[in-house]
Amino acid sequence: MGVAILDRNLYLQYINSRHAELNHLKLEQQLGKHVREFLPHAADVVEPKLQFVIDTGRPLINQEIRGSLPRADGSYLYRLASYYPVMAQQKVSHVLALIRDAAVDDFQYQLHAESQQRLLQVLDNLFAFVGVLDLDGTLINANRAPLEAAGISLSDVIGKKFWDCYWWSYCPETQQQLKDVIAVCLQGGISRFDVRVRMLNGELVWIDFMLAPLRNQAGEITHLIPSGIDIMKRHQSEAALYQSEERWRSVIESSDDAIITKSLDGLVTSWNPAAERLLGYSCSEMVGQPITTIFPPSKISEEQQIMKRIASGERVASFETERIHRNGQTVYISITISPLRDRAGHVIGACKLARDISPQKQQLQMLERALEEKTVLLHEVHHRVKNNLQIVSSLLNLQARKASTEVASALAESQGRIKAMALIHQLLYESSDMSEVGLSDFLKSLISLSVSMYGIERKGIQLRLEDHSQGVSLDMQRMIPCGLAVNELLLNAVKHAFSQTEEGIIVIRVVLEHDSICIVVRDNGCGLPPGFQWKSSYGLGSQLIPMFVHQLHAELLTQSSSLGTTISIRIPAIGQEYNYAG
Numbered sequence: 001m002g003v004a005i006l007d008r009n010l011y012l013q014y015i016n017s018r019h020a021e022l023n024h025l026k027l028e029q030q031l032g033k034h035v036r037e038f039l040p041h042a043a044d045v046v047e048p049k050l051q052f053v054i055d056t057g058r059p060l061i062n063q064e065i066r067g068s069l070p071r072a073d074g075s076y077l078y079r080l081a082s083y084y085p086v087m088a089q090q091k092v093s094h095v096l097a098l099i100r101d102a103a104v105d106d107f108q109y110q111l112h113a114e115s116q117q118r119l120l121q122v123l124d125n126l127f128a129f130v131g132v133l134d135l136d137g138t139l140i141n142a143n144r145a146p147l148e149a150a151g152i153s154l155s156d157v158i159g160k161k162f163w164d165c166y167w168w169s170y171c172p173e174t175q176q177q178l179k180d181v182i183a184v185c186l187q188g189g190i191s192r193f194d195v196r197v198r199m200l201n202g203e204l205v206w207i208d209f210m211l212a213p214l215r216n217q218a219g220e221i222t223h224l225i226p227s228g229i230d231i232m233k234r235h236q237s238e239a240a241l242y243q244s245e246e247r248w249r250s251v252i253e254s255s256d257d258a259i260i261t262k263s264l265d266g267l268v269t270s271w272n273p274a275a276e277r278l279l280g281y282s283c284s285e286m287v288g289q290p291i292t293t294i295f296p297p298s299k300i301s302e303e304q305q306i307m308k309r310i311a312s313g314e315r316v317a318s319f320e321t322e323r324i325h326r327n328g329q330t331v332y333i334s335i336t337i338s339p340l341r342d343r344a345g346h347v348i349g350a351c352k353l354a355r356d357i358s359p360q361k362q363q364l365q366m367l368e369r370a371l372e373e374k375t376v377l378l379h380e381v382h383h384r385v386k387n388n389l390q391i392v393s394s395l396l397n398l399q400a401r402k403a404s405t406e407v408a409s410a411l412a413e414s415q416g417r418i419k420a421m422a423l424i425h426q427l428l429y430e431s432s433d434m435s436e437v438g439l440s441d442f443l444k445s446l447i448s449l450s451v452s453m454y455g456i457e458r459k460g461i462q463l464r465l466e467d468h469s470q471g472v473s474l475d476m477q478r479m480i481p482c483g484l485a486v487n488e489l490l491l492n493a494v495k496h497a498f499s500q501t502e503e504g505i506i507v508i509r510v511v512l513e514h515d516s517i518c519i520v521v522r523d524n525g526c527g528l529p530p531g532f533q534w535k536s537s538y539g540l541g542s543q544l545i546p547m548f549v550h551q552l553h554a555e556l557l558t559q560s561s562s563l564g565t566t567i568s569i570r571i572p573a574i575g576q577e578y579n580y581a582g
Contacts, residue, residue, distance in 0.1 A: 497525025
C-alpha cells in the first residue's frame with residue numbers, strides 16, 4: 001500500500017517507500033514537491049480530488065486514477081486511491097492518500113489494515129488531543145499527545161467511559177458536561193467549548209474541546225471523535241487582561257476626578273461615580289445620551305471645536321470651563337481631553353478628566369474683590385499722602401514769605417524735597433501697579449518740577465534727560481531715596497555749578513548695565529571745590545546724598561574738574577550691594 005500525506009497547498013509532506021516505488025521515483029525526489037511535480041501524468045485527475053477533500057472535509061474512497069501518457073515501460077498509470085481529511089482546529093490541515101496498484105487482488109484488505117496503521121501514526125504525531133469513542137461513550141483509541149501530557153498510558157484509559165478517564169475524573173461537573181455533549185453528538189450535533197483537563201501532577205490546563213460524530217458512507221454515525229487543542233496561553237492572556245481591566249476599573253471607580261468617555265458623535269459611553277457626584281446625573285441617566293446635556297448653551301461651539309481636534313488624534317491640554325449640574329447650577333471645572341483608540345490605532349472616541357474647581361473659583365473671586373478693595377484703599381492712601389505732603393509744602397511756602405533770605409532759601413529747598421516725595425506718591429496713585437514706579441516717568445516729572453521750583457530757565461540753564469532705561473521701574477522702598485538723591489544732585493548743580501557763568505547745561509542720563517541701573521547727573525560748570533568730601537560741612541545736600549545712596553545699597557562715583565562735574569549712582573540689582581565712594 002502506498003501512503004502519502006499532502007498539506008493544504010498540495011505539497012508532499014510524507015511518502016512511504018511503496019508509494020515512491022509506484023511513482024517510479026526516489027523518496028528524496030518527491031518530498032516537498034507539488035503534486036504536479038511528482039505526478040505530472042495524472043495531476044489533472046488527482047488535483048481536483050485532493051482539493052475536494054480539503055474544501056469539504058469529506059473523504060473520497062477507491063478513486064480510479066489513470067495517467068494520460070504512457071510510463072517509461074510503455075504501460076499506463078492505473079491506480080485505486082482513497083483520500084482522507086486530517087482535521088486540526090475545525091479545518092482540514094492535511095490529506096492522507098492511500099494508493100495501490102489496481103492489479104493487486106487484496107487491495108481492500110490491505111487498504112483497511114495499513115490505512116488504520118498510518119492514520120494512527122499521523123494522529124500520534126499531532127500535538128492536538130484526538131480520540132475515538134464508541135457510541136456508548138467508551139474510549140477505544142487516543143493519540144499519544146494527551147497520554148504523554150497526563151503521564152498515563154493507553155491501557156489506563158482504553159475501554160473506560162470517556163468521562164471517567166483520568167483527564168476528567170477530577171470534577172463531577174465536567175463529567176456531567178461530557179455526558180450531555182455525547183448525548184447531543186449521538187443526535188448528529190457538534191459541541192465545542194473551553195474546558196479544563198487534568199494533566200501530569202494534577203495540573204489543570206485549558207483546552208478548546210470539540211466532540212463530533214463520525215459517519216460511514218451511508219451517513220450513519222459509527223463513532224464519536226473528541227479533539228482538543230491547548231489554549232492555556234490564551235486563557236492566561238485573557239486572565240491578565242481581565243485583571244488589568246479590573247485594576248483600571250477600580251482606579252476609575254475610586255478616582256476623585258470625573259472620568260467620562262464618549263464616542264466621536266458625542267454620546268456618553270462611560271460615567272464614573274465622581275462624575276455623578278460632580279454633575280448630579282447617574283451613570284444610567286447619562287450613558288447613551290449626548291454629552292451636551294451638561295453644557296450651557298454658550299459652550300456648545302466649544303465641544304464642536306474640541307471634537308474636531310480629538311478626531312485628528314490631538315490631545316487637548318487642560319483648560320477651565322463651565323458645565324450645568326442637574327439642579328441647574330453652574331459648575332466650574334478643569335478638563336483634560338485625550339483621544340480613545342482601538343487596537344488598530346484608529347480614534348474611536350474621547351476620554352475626559354474633569355476636576356471641580358468651583359471652590360478655587362470662589363476663593364479667587366474673594367481674593368479679587370479683596371485685592372480690588374485694597375487697591376482702592378492704597379490709591380486713597382497715596383492720594384492722601386500726596387495731599388498731606390503738598391499741604392506741608394504750602395505751609396513751608398507760607399513760612400518762607402516771612403523769613404529772612406537765608407531761611408527762605410532753606411525752606412524752599414526743603415519744599416523741593418517734599419514735592420519730590422509727593423511726586424512719587426502721585427505717580428503711584430496714577431499707576432495701575434502701585435508696587436513700583438517707572439524711573440523714566442519720575443525723572444521727566446522731576447525735571448518739570450525742578451524747572452518751575454528752581455528757576456532753571458530764568459537762570460539760563462538747560463536741563464536735559466537722556467533716557468536709556470528701557471522702561472525699568474523701582475519699588476517704592478528704593479524709589480524714594482533714589483528720587484531724593486537725584487533731586488539733591490539737581491539742586492546742588494543749580495546752586496553751585498554755574499556761580500561764575502550765566503549759562504550752563506545739566507544732563508541726567510539713565511543707562512542699564514548688566515547688573516545695575518546707573519543714573520548720571522553731569523554739568524559743565526565750575527566743578528567741585530578742591531578737597532571736596534561727602535558728608536563734610538559744605539552743605540546739607542552733601543550730607544543727604546551719601547545717606548540716600550547708602551539706603552539704596554548703591555555705589556556713588558564722583559568725577560570733577562574745571563570743565564564740570566559728573567556724579568553717578570549705580571543701583572544694583574536685587575540681592576547685590578555696593579559701597580559708596582567719594
